[in-house]
Amino acid sequence: MNRSEFNQGLRGGLIIALSSAPFAVLFGAVASDNGLSVVEAGLMSATVYAGASQLVGIELFGHHVAPWLIVLSVFAVNFRHILYSAALTRFITHFTPLQKFLTFFVLTDPQFAEAVKRGESGQGVTFPWYIGFGAAIYFPWLFFSVVGAFFGRMMGDPRALAIDVLLPVYFLGLVIGFRRKPGFYPVVVASALGSVLGYHFVGSPWHVSIGAAVGVVVAAFLPLSTEPAPMTAAAETES
Amino acid sequence: MADQLSMDMVVLILAAAAATFLTRIGGYVLITRMKSIPPRMEQALNAVPAAVLTTLVAPAFFNGGWDFKIAMLAALVVGIRYPGLLLLGAGWAAAMICRHLLGF
Numbered sequence: 001m002n003r004s005e006f007n008q009g010l011r012g013g014l015i016i017a018l019s020s021a022p023f024a025v026l027f028g029a030v031a032s033d034n035g036l037s038v039v040e041a042g043l044m045s046a047t048v049y050a051g052a053s054q055l056v057g058i059e060l061f062g063h064h065v066a067p068w069l070i071v072l073s074v075f076a077v078n079f080r081h082i083l084y085s086a087a088l089t090r091f092i093t094h095f096t097p098l099q100k101f102l103t104f105f106v107l108t109d110p111q112f113a114e115a116v117k118r119g120e121s122g123q124g125v126t127f128p129w130y131i132g133f134g135a136a137i138y139f140p141w142l143f144f145s146v147v148g149a150f151f152g153r154m155m156g157d158p159r160a161l162a163i164d165v166l167l168p169v170y171f172l173g174l175v176i177g178f179r180r181k182p183g184f185y186p187v188v189v190a191s192a193l194g195s196v197l198g199y200h201f202v203g204s205p206w207h208v209s210i211g212a213a214v215g216v217v218v219a220a221f222l223p224l225s226t227e228p229a230p231m232t233a234a235a236e237t238e239s
Numbered sequence: 240m241a242d243q244l245s246m247d248m249v250v251l252i253l254a255a256a257a258a259t260f261l262t263r264i265g266g267y268v269l270i271t272r273m274k275s276i277p278p279r280m281e282q283a284l285n286a287v288p289a290a291v292l293t294t295l296v297a298p299a300f301f302n303g304g305w306d307f308k309i310a311m312l313a314a315l316v317v318g319i320r321y322p323g324l325l326l327l328g329a330g331w332a333a334a335m336i337c338r339h340l341l342g343f
Contacts, residue, residue, distance in 0.1 A: 019324055037243045040252065047256035052295060057255055067251050075258040083287040086266030104263040113288060162334035165307060168299035169314045169330030171292050176318045176326075178289040187286045188293045195294035196301050208294045215290025220283035 002128045009132025016110045016133075017140035023051050023170065024141045026163055028148020030055060034062035038149040045145035049138065050108065053077040055167070056205055073205040080212060084112040091119035092130075099127045106134035109174065182225040183218075191215030306343040310334035 024045065031041035036058070048054050053074045060070045085104055092103055092115075111134055119125045178184055195211025202210060300311050314330035337343040 019327070022327075036248065037245075039244055040248050043244075043249065044252045044255070047252060048259050049256075050259050053255070053259065061251075067247075067254070070251065071254045071258050074255040075262060078259045078262040080287055080291040081259070081262040082265040082269070083284050084266060085263055086270040087284045087287070089267045089270045100267070101264075104267060105260060107263045109288065109292070160338070162310075162331050162338060165310045165330055165334040166327060168296055168303070168307070169311060169327055171295040171299075172311055172314055172330075173318050173326045175289060175292045175296055176315065178292075181285070181289065183282070183286060184289060187290050191290040191293035192297035195297050198294075199298040199302065204298075207298055208291065211294030211297070212287065212291040215293060216283045216286050219286030219290070220279050222282065224278055224282060 002126070005126045006128040006132040009129040009134075010136045012114060013111075013133040013136025014140075017137045019170075020051065020110075020137065021140060021144045022163075022166055023055075024144030025148035025151075026166065027051065027054050027058070028145040028150070029152035029163075030148075031058050031145075032149045032152035034058050036061075036149070038146060041149035042142060042146045045142050048074065049106065049141065050074075050078050050081075051141075052167070052171075076205050076209045079209050081107055083216070084109075088112060088115060088119075091115065091125040095127055099131075102134075103127075103130060106131075106138055108137065111137065183222045186222060187215045187219050190218040304343060306334050306337035309337050309343075 027045065028038075028041050031044065031054075032038065036044070044054055044057070048057070056077050057070050057074050060073055065073075084107055088103075088107070092100065095103060111130075114133060115125050115130060118129070175188065178188075191211045191214060193211075194214030195207045198207035198210030296311070300308060303311075310330040310333040313333035314326045317329035318326035
């Protein structure tokens with residue numbers, strides 16, 4: 001049972017690992033471009049393990065932004081995880097403290113989406129499944145970051161290879177995956193407006209937290225939906 | 240400079256890692272103190288992933304050049320019908336065409 005749960009997790013996670021590998025390579029390449037060594041790029045992927053925020057951090061580091069502001073920006077980009085872990089808690093109350101520690105350490109967007117989908121479908125979230133899923137994403141992420149850092153300087157101009165459009169397109173795919181959820185359109189419109197206005201009037205990276213907060217507030221004031229809202233989606237777009 | 244570790248950089252990376260872990264465990268710490276989740280708060284929590292991911296998409300679209308806009312529109316059209324990797328390919332191909340053939 002446990003073994004098959006673990007393998008099931010591994011299989012699900014490998015799909016995510018495959019689609020995030022280009023971003024790990026991208027991170028590594030950008031990191032070495034901005035003066036990080038291969039070991040430092042690997043250390044960042046191993047300890048922060050949050051793609052978008054790693055790229056934001058590297059970008060700011062390249063612009064010689066004050067270190068405390070870099071840490072704060074990483075925090076802002078990752079702020080959503082507070083809400084993820086709050087939403088995930090009801091499915092993992094049976095985990096031991098060490099299991100919970102590992103669970104939260106590897107809590108990424110697809111990990112959250114898949115775990116909640118599983119929890120809500122009634123299958124239950126077991127630790128072997130969860131950690132199998134996480135390991136299948138974590139180690140390739142680390143591996144491809146290091147590969148990217150190694151080959152970063154040999155790869156040509158990222159713009160000429162259109163590497164720079166992959167990140168927003170990837171996030172767009174995740175958003176599309178949520179389109180059947182109740183309240184999807186008002187939330188997306190509100191977040192889009194909030195983030196675009198936040199970008200212009202406050203600046204990056206605060207537009208992320210501002211836009212998200214606007215969308216979440218709108219969701220809170222929408223009429224309560226009668227059926228339980230399925231939180232699935234994110235990973236569906238990648239299968 | 241490869242294979243080197245600068246102490247400043249290690250401290251910065253570990254601080255960023257600590258900040259990230261704080262966000263990952265923060266919701267658990269909050270929710271276990273609150274016992275139950277009010278329905279409106281739950282509805283708000285449900286909206287979080289779409290809300291956050293939208294903030295990574297919308298500014299890239301509106302502030303990006305025509306290459307970005309066309310790439311993202313192509314990805315949107317493909318993504319409504321087909322799975323994620325095809326969407327990624329469509330966006331990438333559209334951007335390459337814009338830059339190398341159309342000169343945007």
